[in-house]
Amino acid sequence: MALGGTEGKSGRMAGMPVVNGYVVSSNPRVTCVHEPTQAVTQVMVHGGWGHRLRDEVSWVLRACVAETPRVLLVDAARLDDPAGESAATWRIAARYAAESDPPISVIVCAAAGGLRRRLATGGVEQVPSMAAGLAAVARADDRAAVTHHVSLPAQHGVAALARTMAADTCVAFALPHLDYPARLIVSELVGNAVEHAGTNLDVWVSMRGAMVHLAVQDRSPALPPLLDARPGNVRAGGMGLRIVAATATAWGALPCAVGKVVWATLATRLRRVS
Amino acid sequence: MTYFGDGGARLHVAVRGDADQLTITLTGELDRVSGPPLADVLVGAMDTGVRSVWVSMAQVGFVDVAGVRVLVDAYEAGAGRGVVLQLRDPQPHIVWLLQETEAAHLLSAQAAPVRDLGRRIAPHGDAWADERDRLLRERQQRTAEHQRWEDVREDLADARERDLDRREDRR
Numbered sequence: 001m002a003l004g005g006t007e008g009k010s011g012r013m014a015g016m017p018v019v020n021g022y023v024v025s026s027n028p029r030v031t032c033v034h035e036p037t038q039a040v041t042q043v044m045v046h047g048g049w050g051h052r053l054r055d056e057v058s059w060v061l062r063a064c065v066a067e068t069p070r071v072l073l074v075d076a077a078r079l080d081d082p083a084g085e086s087a088a089t090w091r092i093a094a095r096y097a098a099e100s101d102p103p104i105s106v107i108v109c110a111a112a113g114g115l116r117r118r119l120a121t122g123g124v125e126q127v128p129s130m131a132a133g134l135a136a137v138a139r140a141d142d143r144a145a146v147t148h149h150v151s152l153p154a155q156h157g158v159a160a161l162a163r164t165m166a167a168d169t170c171v172a173f174a175l176p177h178l179d180y181p182a183r184l185i186v187s188e189l190v191g192n193a194v195e196h197a198g199t200n201l202d203v204w205v206s207m208r209g210a211m212v213h214l215a216v217q218d219r220s221p222a223l224p225p226l227l228d229a230r231p232g233n234v235r236a237g238g239m240g241l242r243i244v245a246a247t248a249t250a251w252g253a254l255p256c257a258v259g260k261v262v263w264a265t266l267a268t269r270l271r272r273v274s
Numbered sequence: 275m276t277y278f279g280d281g282g283a284r285l286h287v288a289v290r291g292d293a294d295q296l297t298i299t300l301t302g303e304l305d306r307v308s309g310p311p312l313a314d315v316l317v318g319a320m321d322t323g324v325r326s327v328w329v330s331m332a333q334v335g336f337v338d339v340a341g342v343r344v345l346v347d348a349y350e351a352g353a354g355r356g357v358v359l360q361l362r363d364p365q366p367h368i369v370w371l372l373q374e375t376e377a378a379h380l381l382s383a384q385a386a387p388v389r390d391l392g393r394r395i396a397p398h399g400d401a402w403a404d405e406r407d408r409l410l411r412e413r414q415q416r417t418a419e420h421q422r423w424e425d426v427r428e429d430l431a432d433a434r435e436r437d438l439d440r441r442e443d444r445r
Contacts, residue, residue: 020412062423088430095426122430157307163336180336180367187338191306239375240339246374 021245022063022252025223029053030060034254036204036217036261037149039070040137041254042130049081054089061093065100066250067263068208071140072097073133077110084114087122094124102209105140109133146173147206152190154198159190162203166214169205178212178266181247185264188240189216192224192262199259211249212266219259284308285334287315293323297362299330306340316348320357327357331364342375349380 024032030053031044041064045057064072074090090108097104109130111119119126127133148169152158163183170178186203193201197220204215224241244251248264285308286301296319304312319327329345345361352359361380364372370388372378378387 020416058423062419066419088427091430092423092426095430096423099422099426159305159338160303160307183336184338184371187305187336191338191340243339243371243374 020248020250022066022250023223024060024063024252024254026255027056030056032060032064032255034067034069034256034261036202036215036256038137039068039206039208040073040134041067041069041071042073042075044075044077045079045086047078047080049079049086054086057086057089058093061089061106062096063252064254065093065097065104066265067252067254068100068102068211068213068265069104071105071107071137073130073137074106074108075110075130075133076108076112076115077130079111079115081115082113084116084118087115087118087124090119090124091122102211107133107136147204149202149204151200151202153200154194156191156194158194158201159187162190162216163187165203166205169207170212173207173212173268175212175268178268181266182212182214185214185244185247185251185266186216188244189214189262189264192216192240193218196220196222196224197259208265210268212268213263214248214266215261215263217256217259217261221255221260223253223255223260224262285312287312289315289319291324295326295328296322296324297328297330299333301333303336304334304341304344305336305338309341309344313344313348316344316359317351320348320352320355320359324357327352327359328362329359330362331368332362334364334368337364337368337371339371339375342371342377345380346375346377 026032029046031046033042033044035041043057043060043064045053047053061072072093074093076086079086090106094106097106105125107125107127108119109127109132111126116126127136148165150162150165152162163186166182166186167179170176170182182205186205190201190203193199193216197218199219201219202217204213204217206213206215225238241251244264247266249267251262251264253260253262284302285304288299288301289296290299291297298315298319300312302308316327316329327348345359349359359380360382361372362382364381366388369378369381372381373387
């Protein structure tokens with residue numbers, strides 16, 4: 001499982017990791033699928049429950065929550081946990097997500113046997129199957145989330161259109177201090193998608209609680225590289241993402257049914273400088 | 275000269291000066307579309323025998339990483355020809371970007387460093403200290419998130435223990 005926040009080995013700030021990145025790649029044990037239109041992330045867990053799987057799952061759930069989806073669906077159909085030992089982890093995740101800003105629902109789908117019984121008490125929403133989970137998501141109110149979306153072809157010039165949409169959104173929500181950060185992030189994410197994926201792309205700008213959420217989906221499954229040490233040169237590869245990391249409150253990438261989404265959030269309140 | 279990008283990006287370039295010094299005034303957005311034509315103008319200007327090129331940035335509202343790359347390339351091309359390139363009066367958010375991309379040496383000496391987007395610090399601010407502060411702040415944020423997860427875990431474990439105790443008492 002590749003996750004953000006790896007320690008830098010060299011560079012101008014050796015030993016100081018870039019810590020606000022959440023790049024989630026799927027592996028045979030934990031698979032993630034994000035659906036940007038509905039702002040839903042599915043996490044599928046495979047195999048026998050144990051320390052290793054628990055640690056991986058807690059990382060992935062935290063990374064998914066950082067992206068601020070509307071709903072997090074956990075597919076337990078292929079989870080082998082007859083005694084229900086994973087119940088504590090799902091309870092923690094549900095409460096952790098509910099206490100986030102904005103609050104996020106966690107729904108456990110297709111839990112069997114002991115796990116289903118142990119989750120029956122303790123505040124975790126359960127449905128019998130992933131299909132039922134998706135139906136629940138479709139029924140749920142959209143919490144009046146305001147989302148702007150545009151589909152664009154793989155041309156360099158489209159970054160200007162995408163960042164204008166981001167700027168308009170910031171102005172519409174009376175967040176002028178986020179105008180440049182939002183334009184810069186969207187511009188770099190779209191530029192990366194055009195350059196590295198070279199496919200049609202979709203851009204979303206939305207308000208989620210106290211966050212402006214920016215997301216770019218392309219049709220290539222290749223995830224962006226983790227940020228290691230910071231290079232001292234603007235020509236070094238990955239500078240665009242480094243700038244996104246330096247500008248955003250948090251950023252990351254999630255696999256989608258087709259391709260991936262690279263996202264970034266900007267807190268609407270100015271960060272406190274301690 | 276005005277360059278229109280195919281996505282609507284626009285950069286206007288005005289050149290004036292004398293045999294010794296040129297001022298190139300930019301208006302608009304400098305990105306990976308408008309950057310390459312500007313690179314041609316900048317390198318062309320350096321081949322006229324001038325000793326310095328000032329790029330007036332006051333009316334540039336947006337620069338991306340590719341735009342910084344064009345300016346750094348021009349600065350280095352100038353250094354090879356004995357021409358000094360200097361960015362004049364960029365807006366604070368663009369000063370911030372230049373610092374983050376280690377291109378602050380393109381700024382004239384009087385430019386005040388910018389710590390956070392939209393935030394200006396005292397001119398004696400140390401860029402290294404700022405960088406360290408920012409990373410520490412981010413690390414604290416990440417640690418706080420981890421702590422929140424652990425707190426929830428502990429709360430739930432406590433609640434469970436109380437439940438068990440109550441059941442024991444009832445027996």
